[in-house]
Amino acid sequence: MTIKVLLADDQALLRAGFRSLLRRSKDITVVAEAATGDEAVRQARAAEPDVILMDIRMPGMDGIEATRRILAERPATKVIILTTFDTDEHVFAALRVGASGFLTKEVAPAELRHAVVVVAAGEALLSPSVTRRVVQQFAHRPTPVSGDGLAVLTAREREVVRLVAQGLSNEHIAARLVISPLTAKTHVTRALMKLNVRDRVQLVILAYESGLVRPGH
Structure with missing residues (x-):
């Protein structure tokens, strides 16, 4: 079974990097990309991804609100929040609306692919650092x-x-x-x-x- 992924981040270079990394996995395919929260909501509706890599800070609608809207329509979708710093104060808000975990944008290639597979399987990225933040x-x-x-x-x-x-x-x-x-x-x-x-x-x-x-x- 191929895991369908939506990349949502306003930085085109970062999306390209993640797309390249994920394409190395035979069981993962990037089906859509979005540069804003509004676009992420539309693309999630059209592409029906299994997992979304969602940036918190984007022009217009932020990643937290986009996550809330997407999960209201498609509760089976899994959202992994992307953040620049693991101390981001908005991480908890994103988890509260239903995100399944978070990754920093400096994530190692193997960890990125592992995270997508784990979340798609229904697990959560619940590391001790996440627990401490809660x-x-x-x-x-x-x-x-x-x-x-x-x-x-x-x-x-x-x-x-x-x-x-x-x-x-x-x-x-x-x-x-x-x-x-x-x-x-x-x-x-x-x-x-x-x-x-x-x-x-x-x-x-x-x-x-x-x-x-x-x-x-």
Whole structure:
């Protein structure tokens, strides 16, 4: 199966570089490009990409709003945010509207291709640095109040969600709870379905918003 990719960035040179890198993979094809957020929305509608590499800052509509609109129309589409700095304050906002992760524009070729494949498969680019950024966002907010939404989870599923929110992979969760990686993955999948969230990034955000996990604990 070929993964269809849309490149959305106002820098033509960067798009050309990414296009060249992705073409080296037999299972990835660039089906469209966009230089503005508005154009990204139109191209996503026309080309129906599986994955979008989306710049945050573009003329007119920015990448965050473009991501929100695209996912409202095509929720199955995966969006990877492109940013110049990994400390970009807008990264959290992009994750909040549904992006599956982010990459800096200085990403290594192999990492770029790997990211597209991973996100297309339904996973999220949830590195420890992303998790820390989510924590930092909530560290400056009033203490959240636990909601009833998490009541649908079993005790073990809640425990697994806590570990996901700490940035642990399925393998690390399995080691911590002395279960198999497959069982850990099953618990994560069930939690995603029960809470109606699209990926692990959204699961981390929900864990903090609900009060299941708190910064510093």
